Amino acid sequence: MPDTDPTQRSATISVLVENEAGVLARVIGLFSGRGYNIDSLTVAPVERDPDSTHSKSRITVVTSGTAMVIEQIKAQLDRLVPVYRVSDLSAEGPHLSRELALIKVIGTGTARQEALRLADAFRARVIDASTESFIFELTGATDKLDAFLDLMRPLGLAEVSRTGVAAIARGTRTI
């Protein structure tokens, strides 16, 4: 039973849906229509049925709210017709969250050297380089990406593209 505890928590919710037109709009519309937050959203097809007429997509939403609100979000998502399963990974045991970022840093001289050195320390890969720029590819938890971006900011951070969070439960548990 949830209580009326007002403390907010972050929740990583995975939703397995029928891969059909409009399904993402249904999910997003539900969040905006009911005033829930979306901190991050990721979606891609993950399963194709043997008959190949249907496939499933997995949506990962990072949201925040009180325990009561998060329970509501789950129930509201579950009630959408094309939704198969809803799982609050952050409440149902240990899980892993990863995000990928492509980061463009423009600069020359010592700033450029420092950027490359830090990238190495963070295990970011250089996937493109010119005499005045690098593009780094970095994978990790959201806070690791945030930390790296903070370091790049004074070194010529020019552009970022992030995927949003993909998450999965640890061990044998599946959605």
Add this chain to the structure above:
Amino acid sequence: MDGSIMAPDIMKSGAEAVLRALKAQGVDVIFGYPGGAVLPLYDALFQQNAIRHILVRHEQAAVHAAEGYARSTGKVGVVLVTSGPGATNAVTGLVDALMDSIPIVCLSGQVPTHLIGNDAFQEADTTGITRPATKHNYLVKKSSDLARVVHEAFQVARTGRPGPVLIDLPKDILINPAPYCDPSTEPHRSYRPRTEPDPARIDAAIALLKRSERPIVYAGGGIINAGPEASKLLLEFVRLTGFPCTTTLMGLGAYPASDPQFLGMLGMHGTFEANLAMHGADVMLNLGARFDDRVTGRLNAFSPGSKKIHADIDPSSINKSVVVDVAIIGDAAAILRALITAWRADEVRQNREPLAKWWQQIDFWRSKNSMRFTQPRDPGSIIKPQYAIERLYKATRGQAKETYITTEVGQHQMWAAQHFKFDKPNRWMTSGGLGTMGYGLPAAMGVQVAHPDALVIDIAGEASILMNIQEMGTLAQYRLPVKIFILNNRYMGMVRQWQELLHGSRYSESYSEALPDFVKLAESFHGVGLRAEKIEDLDRVIAEMIAVDRPVIADICVDQLENVFPMIPSGAAHNEMLLGPEHKNEEGGYTGKSVTDEGLVLV
């Protein structure tokens, strides 16, 4: 599986495939309005006789009519509208059905698939617009999906928590040949609502209920949606337990109003006894209601001392606004059946002594007679609106015909809910959740189509009725003898009441200026117009209205300044209820006390 190897029937047009699917779903009537994009469907309708089409005068009315049809029969109501404005006009009706959980399938036309997204003539993004207005919607882009989608739409509309489903049908899909298939016997891939309750939760509920000292049953529209069997089971359960029972606005008729264990409606304009019993209860059993803000009043003061059991078919209703102790997911009839069995099987004996004391307390509250009013009887006296409803109710009781009541929205709706008594489910059609003015006349139309021999009355206000007055034309065309009983106080009464209580009697834009002559208006639409201006006219007008076998508008001129009492002001708790001027000198009586600032922001 023997059918799977057979080639499906190829229908010569998508429109024919749609009609065949509708017939397979048991559809006998459609409420609609034609237009360019749905011409193929209208052509197919023309060439058959199994499905009747009722031509409304506005698409909003088509949906309300289908709601009235659905609510009074338990079947799915079907609507057919064209693309663009046809679909956008239907939106209010769809949201109304969504809020009140009414099963509707709305077929909307769409521009041909190759024009979608081109800003074509009468194009609107109908699935986009109606996504939050429906339980689910579909855009059919392939002829091979057509029949399956129609069948699925009916399944989604009628099962689980019922609701409106829209199918957007591009014109080329309606014209091109399409395969037909019968409804699938396989369960839906992702949509599987739970109907059978968890026995452990039933036992937990019974454990609380058996030991309760001040119990209350709070039943809602979910009982009506679960079918007449659920109402019978509710009566059986309440009789078995000896508990008091109240219902929501949507639940009126789910429990017989004439039964002594019925406390009347609860909530903002509910009875004193129902609200105080909710406030003072130690165990509350909510069956198919959703703790609506019109019921709970101020949330942190709502039934503060009770253990709450909430039975609902929709898991998202649980803990949405009120945190409960035991949640039971399932169909109301299945839950009641399980509760009755478990109550009987449980060996703990119910202690009837505290229950008897509880009833003494309730009877004291009841003795306040919180809905009483004074009707001056001298000839020439102005009619009190409550009295008009009371007389209407008395007059209908003597009828051999079944009586069905619809309402518009406002003061008259509340007076109807308070003073008209319903002993059976499916006899009361009102817009509860959305509060749609203009609902009552088209809804009555739908009810009369479903029950041609019944007495169908739309209890209306003079402002609301004008919102869909064009449907008088539909009544005339199909000879639907709907009676429109207007409580005419020349104000948007509920707006006026709130302005009086909350806004210093500044009656901003709430006066019904330049009203039509309703008698002549009825006559111009081939109906009968009647008027009661004084108390001595009332019974005669009611009798004549009922006797006439044609559409009637009865214009009942009532006291302009009457307010709906009792009332829980916005932001107040159940035990802070205002009683009417009748109770001026009693504790809790109307003091003219204004609403708190906190309450002012609430609607």
